[in-house]
Amino acid sequence: MIRKYILHIAKDYSFEILRPLQKEILARGDECVWFVGSSSVDCSRFKDGEVVIKSVDDIANYPSDAVFSPGNNVPNFLKGLKVQVFHGLEWKKKGHFRIRDFFDLYCTHGPITTRKFSELAEQHKNFLVRETGWPKLDPLFSTEPFRFDFDGPTILYAPTFSPSLSSAHACFDEIIKLSHSKSWSWIVKFHPMMDRDMVEKFKAAQHAKLVVVEGSDVLPIMRRADVMLSDTSSVVGEFLLLNKPVVTYRNSLPTEGLINITEVSGLVQAVEYALAMPKELKQSIRNANDELHPYDDSKSSSRVLDVVENILDNNVKPKKKRPRNILRNFKLNRKLGYKRF
Numbered sequence: 589m590i591r592k593y594i595l596h597i598a599k600d601y602s603f604e605i606l607r608p609l610q611k612e613i614l615a616r617g618d619e620c621v622w623f624v625g626s627s628s629v630d631c632s633r634f635k636d637g638e639v640v641i642k643s644v645d646d647i648a649n650y651p652s653d654a655v656f657s658p659g660n661n662v663p664n665f666l667k668g669l670k671v672q673v674f675h676g677l678e679w680k681k682k683g684h685f686r687i688r689d690f691f692d693l694y695c696t697h698g699p700i701t702t703r704k705f706s707e708l709a710e711q712h713k714n715f716l717v718r719e720t721g722w723p724k725l726d727p728l729f730s731t732e733p734f735r736f737d738f739d740g741p742t743i744l745y746a747p748t749f750s751p752s753l754s755s756a757h758a759c760f761d762e763i764i765k766l767s768h769s770k771s772w773s774w775i776v777k778f779h780p781m782m783d784r785d786m787v788e789k790f791k792a793a794q795h796a797k798l799v800v801v802e803g804s805d806v807l808p809i810m811r812r813a814d815v816m817l818s819d820t821s822s823v824v825g826e827f828l829l830l831n832k833p834v835v836t837y838r839n840s841l842p843t844e845g846l847i848n849i850t851e852v853s854g855l856v857q858a859v860e861y862a863l864a865m866p867k868e869l870k871q872s873i874r875n876a877n878d879e880l881h882p883y884d885d886s887k888s889s890s891r892v893l894d895v896v897e898n899i900l901d902n903n904v905k906p907k908k909k910r911p912r913n914i915l916r917n918f919k920l921n922r923k924l925g926y927k928r929f
Contacts, residue, residue, distance in 0.1 A: 677822050
């Protein structure tokens with residue numbers, strides 16, 4: 589039986605999350621189409637051969653078995669099992685565990701999120717939880733490193749865009765100073781939703797040892813860097829999975845594996861400690877990875893599809909039906925121009 593799937597995308601960063609799933613779907617001889625659920629998506633990023641259905645009526649009639657979405661919602665008029673695959677590993681951000689009644693299945697990344705979502709599933713009884721790992725990370729260990737001609741240590745600065753959590757304003761002056769005074773190079777990679785004024789501020793300060801890289805693909809840069817500086821961004825967990833150290837500035841809930849600082853004045857010492865990579869730091873990073881995302885086999889997409897196929901083949905259902913979620917669905921459908929409520 590050929591399965592049919594929808595890849596629901598509402599932000600540019602979702603391309604990196606959904607393409608490994610697309611690759612595995614096609615490798616199995618199944619079919620998938622993309623549905624763009626937001627005007628903010630840069631449709632020029634679609635590749636030759638990727639099937640995009642733009643018409644709301646056409647996608648509503650597409651006979652899909654399941655819909656995969658990294659976002660917080662998914663249109664109810666799309667047919668099939670609604671599967672949440674998440675847009676980041678940062679479980680500490682506000683709203684990560686909020687149940688919005690859009691999804692039938694949550695594909696969690698590791699024990700630290702599986703436990704909480706399993707508790708919520710037991711409480712709500714209207715969705716399923718399966719631990720699979722995160723599809724975005726399938727190419728993590730095979731991606732070619734970013735080309736950057738510098739022989740010394742390289743630091744990737746990747747702050748979150750959220751104003752309440754971002755370190756960009758606080759760390760700007762110190763980063764620029766260190767980029768001139770220390771033998772470290774800096775690659776600055778912003779979230780696509782970062783405030784443009786801040787992006788331009790860093791771009792204006794670029795020089796031979798500090799570059800700003802735009803675009804949504806961060807994996808090659810992570811492969812190139814020796815240390816990451818961030819805050820409470822979802823890329824923190826991704827970088828740790830390469831068994832590399834992360835320095836965070838005022839992380840909202842600093843956990844094992846992180847070198848967290850609360851004052852910018854501690855940045856130099858923290859980076860030097862990270863570059864030294866003592867045994868206790870190595871072990872701390874390994875412990876954190878086991879909790880966050882214990883899979884390094886590049887097969888998370890395969891596990892997601894195995895779970896979905898098992899649920900469909902065996903008609904596995906939660907104890908209760910999801911609420912009709914009338915108001916949220918009405919707002920989302922109206923935004924997308926779907927008239928039949």
